Amino acid sequence: MEQHFQKKFNHLKELCSQKGLRLTHQRTEVLRELASAKDHPSAETLYSRVKGRVPAISLDTVYRTLGTFMDLGLAAKVPVDGDLGRFDGDVSPHHHVVCVCCGAIRDFIWDEVSCGELPAEVTDWCHVTDTQVIVRGICRDCKGSDS
Amino acid sequence: MEQHFQKKFNHLKELCSQKGLRLTHQRTEVLRELASAKDHPSAETLYSRVKGRVPAISLDTVYRTLGTFMDLGLAAKVPVDGDLGRFDGDVSPHHHVVCVCCGAIRDFIWDEVSCGELPAEVTDWCHVTDTQVIVRGICRDCKGSDS
DNA sequence: TTTGTATTAGGAATAATTCCTAACAACCGA
DNA sequence: TCGGTTGTTAGGAATTATTCCTAATACAAA
Ligand SMILES: [Mn+2]
Ligand SMILES: [Mn+2]
Ligand SMILES: [Zn+2]
Ligand SMILES: [Zn+2]
Numbered sequence: 001m002e003q004h005f006q007k008k009f010n011h012l013k014e015l016c017s018q019k020g021l022r023l024t025h026q027r028t029e030v031l032r033e034l035a036s037a038k039d040h041p042s043a044e045t046l047y048s049r050v051k052g053r054v055p056a057i058s059l060d061t062v063y064r065t066l067g068t069f070m071d072l073g074l075a076a077k078v079p080v081d082g083d084l085g086r087f088d089g090d091v092s093p094h095h096h097v098v099c100v101c102c103g104a105i106r107d108f109i110w111d112e113v114s115c116g117e118l119p120a121e122v123t124d125w126c127h128v129t130d131t132q133v134i135v136r137g138i139c140r141d142c143k144g145s146d147s
Numbered sequence: 148m149e150q151h152f153q154k155k156f157n158h159l160k161e162l163c164s165q166k167g168l169r170l171t172h173q174r175t176e177v178l179r180e181l182a183s184a185k186d187h188p189s190a191e192t193l194y195s196r197v198k199g200r201v202p203a204i205s206l207d208t209v210y211r212t213l214g215t216f217m218d219l220g221l222a223a224k225v226p227v228d229g230d231l232g233r234f235d236g237d238v239s240p241h242h243h244v245v246c247v248c249c250g251a252i253r254d255f256i257w258d259e260v261s262c263g264e265l266p267a268e269v270t271d272w273c274h275v276t277d278t279q280v281i282v283r284g285i286c287r288d289c290k291g292s293d294s
Numbered sequence: 295t296t297t298g299t300a301t302t303a304g305g306a307a308t309a310a311t312t313c314c315t316a317a318c319a320a321c322c323g324a
Numbered sequence: 325t326c327g328g329t330t331g332t333t334a335g336g337a338a339t340t341a342t343t344c345c346t347a348a349t350a351c352a353a354a
Pocket of ligand 2: 187235237241242243253254
């Protein structure tokens with residue numbers, strides 16, 4: 001899991017020098033936390049986690065850093081409803097299942113879709129940059145304790 | 148296109164009497180506008196359109212009505228990023244392409260996915276209520292006029 | 295019609311995200 | 325190693341989509 005961060009960190013380092021960005025402590029620690037997170041955290045959640053390592057960090061910095069990471073292709077926002085944006089440090093092609101009850105988000109792969117070819121009406125209308133499946137449902141935990 | 152509304156209207160009428168809801172002028176007109184819209188309008192957009200028919204309608208009523216329609220299964224929110232929620236009066240299973248530049252949203256069907264079977268890890272984790280593909284890209288119109 | 299109650303209009307409140315700016319700290323070259 | 329340049333941050337204010345509050349309204353059952 002730390003190896004995973006190292007790889008991303010080197011990527012960030014390279015992109016920073018390329019684009020004239022600075023490799024700050026804040027960016028490093030947000031990346032570390034995002035790389036190890038498996039729950040697609042919100043900015044607020046990430047903020048409280050990173051605060052353990054960088055007590056003086058501000059919420060705005062977390063938002064700004066996530067924006068920067070998305071521009072650099074190091075992070076993505078998961079397209080789910082809900083008032084809080086959910087972020088993903090894994091930018092490899094994969095899909096998401098979200099529980100509409102508790103908001104939990106899980107990854108899954110579906111090769112038949114990822115490797116399939118989009119209908120021509122889609123590729124004809126736009127230059128595709130990302131394709132993903134969003135499954136909504138109610139998870140087992142919420143199923144048991146329904147009010 | 149009006150036939151389409153009639154069908155939905157009858158459905159609303161039935162659901163209202165079932166659930167003790169009232170068939171108000173506002174609900175009727177929001178449904179009419181949503182049924183004829185093909186652009187997945189935001190609440191604000193829908194508000195300005197419905198205002199032509201119901202000048203005194205409030206934005207809150209549009210939001211509340213859309214919430215009611217979603218509860219009743221007459222409308223859905225399209226899971227796209229952006230500050231404005233985008234709504235869909237078509238609840239039949241279909242997918243969406245969104246231009247990350249101008250925000251345009253188009254429908255498409257992809258039977259290989261819709262009729263395909265989800266991986267067991269998904270159906271095992273939750274009770275699935277909805278599956279859809281979200282394609283992001285840059286549309287032809289935006290491609291030409293890029294800044 | 296009458297009456298009970300769900301619904302609305304309008305404005306206030308909430309809350310996620312962004313903006314503003316002085317202080318700070320990477321990073322480059324000497 | 326040491327300044328100087330300038331991108332970045334912390335903190336709080338501002339913005340804005342959406343929701344809440346409440347008196348007035350208008351469905352719908354009888
Ligand atoms: Mn993911
Ligand atoms: Mn649609
Ligand atoms: Zn759940
Ligand atoms: Zn476009």
